[in-house]
Amino acid sequence: MDFLTTKLTLDTIRQELVRLEDSIIFALIERAQFARNANIYSANYFESMGFTGTFLQYFLHEIESVHARVRRYTSPDEYPFTKNLPDPVLPPLQFPQLLAPNAINVNDQLMSIYLTNIVPLICTDADDSNYGSAATKDVDALQCLSRRIHFGKFVAEAKFNGPEHDRYVALIKAQDRDGLMELLTNVxxxxxxxxxxxxxxxxxxQEIEEQDKEVSEAHLRIPLDVVSNMYERYVIPLTKEVEVEYLLARLQHVDKA
Amino acid sequence: MDFLTTKLTLDTIRQELVRLEDSIIFALIERAQFARNANIYSANYFESMGFTGTFLQYFLHEIESVHARVRRYTSPDEYPFTKNLPDPVLPPLQFPQLLAPNAINVNDQLMSIYLTNIVPLICTDADDSNYGSAATKDVDALQCLSRRIHFGKFVAEAKFNGPEHDRYVALIKAQDRDGLMELLTNVxxxxxxxxxxxxxxxxxxQEIEEQDKEVSEAHLRIPLDVVSNMYERYVIPLTKEVEVEYLLARLQHVDKA
Incomplete structure (x- = not known):
């Protein structure tokens, strides 16, 4: 990401997070045009054709393999959902060392939340046989959400280096998880x-016709509260969990970041 | 596509085309967040790393290979940009025979228009090194646009079977390209x-903040006229070209569709 080449401030991070909200909403609207297609999430269905796992897992691994070859996961804001990905075919980019070394990846939790608590709210509970199209939109939505949540690392790093630095250091030394959660929360x-x-x-x-009309819930392609509820219940808590995990280990790398 | 399992009417086709407009606009907005990154469209740049063609061609072929394996291009509304794609790993779906057999694919023209007349209008003329991200959004936009334009086949088939059937037959027998273009145009x-x-x-x-505010051009992420101009100058003409090409050969397959 371009902003990764500039100095990390809460303001530049915030701009990126606000922009990411739009991508997440677009991705969910795009997914919602297809039925849920439960078969793509069922291991039984796909294994009957000789595959291991679900259709979505297969498809995600194939797409992540393409992205890995063009070095997506060498960027400090990108985290894969699947394992055993190929090496990049492009020469590495030099990223500034913005984060302390860490192996935090909460994509398994995100995947579970997405399949259980998001897809059923935006898709009709039916099968329209558009498995590839639905999975393509799932991958888009999951990648945006993952990027949003792992941005917690940048948020945490910026807060650690901000005016409350000493309080963060004290809480980290005490390994005070609740205290960290409280300090980084801004209601x-x-x-x-x-x-x-x-x-x-x-x-x-909203669906848009030629004529001007009032925006109303009647013409929305995803229920109005799905996005804000999803952020309140899952995206914000998971982001903060990433922040806390990152901070708890932050003093092990004082000299490196 | 689900609608392909239902009877083809101009009304169901229109609904799908209207929905596709949103996907196209979302895709262009998503692309516009990255710089143009001319290197990804330059054969010289990528060939210096040992590849053939451009980065976008490489990436598009990789993604289309994944999509081909999940049988995207067996659907009568999906057309690939690249060649030598693998066979599907999934068993074939049975689609109703909605179209007469044809090999019309205008993706080469679309690609040229997209790179020359669309990307430069929505992206800053710069390099932000997000080659993978930019190419991902290019693929999304190209796939939506391709689907929109090749929908001309369904439009043409529905018009051929509509109230003007006899006039279409006469123009096709006369191989009257201009006459067909005029008959299918609805200003x-x-x-x-x-x-x-x-x-x-x-x-x-529009960019959206917390507070209500008037929609104005000042806060748009792509120039207001880009989408309507793109449709007027390129998407509608290319769609109609697909319609005419489809119709010109339509009587060769009277019994098949």
Missing amino acids: DVEKRLLARLRRKALVYG | DVEKRLLARLRRKALVYG
Whole structure:
């Protein structure tokens, strides 16, 4: 990412997070045009054709393999869902060392939340046989959500280097998980975020005809509250979990970052 | 596509085309967040690393190979940009025979238009080193646009079977290209389409903050007229070219469709 070449401030990170909200909403709207197609998430269905795992796992691994070859996962803001990915075919890019070394990857949790608590809310519970199309949109949505959540690492690093540095150091030394969670939580920011998401879901989710008309819930392609509820219940908590995990190990690498 | 399992009417086709407009606009907005990155379209750049062709061609072929394996291109509304794609790993779906057999594929023209007349209008003329991200969004946009344009085949088939059937047959027998173009053109429909696109670009393209505010061009992520101009100058003409080509050969297959 371009912003990774600039100095990491909460303001540049925030701009990127706000922009990512749009990508996430677009991806969910795109997914919602297809039925749920439960077969693509069922190991039984796909294994009957001689594969291991689900159709989505197979498809995700194939796409991540293509992306790995063009060095997607060498970028500090990109984390794969699948393992055994090939090496890049492109020469490595030099990224500035913005983060302390870490192996935090919460994509397994994200996948479980996505399949259980998001797809059923935006898709009709039916099978329209568009397995490839649905899986393509799943991959888009999962990749955006993963990027959003792992941005917690940048948020945490910026907060660690900010005005509360000494308080963070003390809490990390005490390995005080709850204290860290409290210090990094900004209720006002979260409230504004949720309000903005409702507004975005209303505007971007509407079906548009030629004539001007009032924006109403009647013409939305995903339920109005799905996005803000998803952020409140899952995206924000998982992001903060990434932040806390990152911070708990942050002092092991004082000299490196 | 689900709608392909239902009877083909101009109304069901229109709904799908209107929905596709949103996907195309979303894809262009997503592409616009990255710089143009001219290197990904330059054969010289990528061939210096030992590859043949451009980075986009390489990436597109890799992605289309994954999609071919999950049988994307067995669907009568999907057409690949690259050649030498692998066979599907999934058993074939049975599609109803909605179209007369044909080999029309205008993706080479679309690619040239996209790179010359669309990308430069929505991206800053710079290099932000996000080659993989930019190419991913290029693929999304190209696939949506290709699907939209090749839908001309369904439009043509529906018109051929509609109230003007006899006039189409006469023009086809005379191989009257201009006459066909005139008969299938509906100026009113095109005007409404362009008006709707301007409205969509205005609504979907806006940056949204917490507070209500007037929609204005100042906060759009792609220039307001890019989408409607693109449709007027390229998408509609190419779609109609597909329609005419399809119709010119339509009587060779009277019994098959």
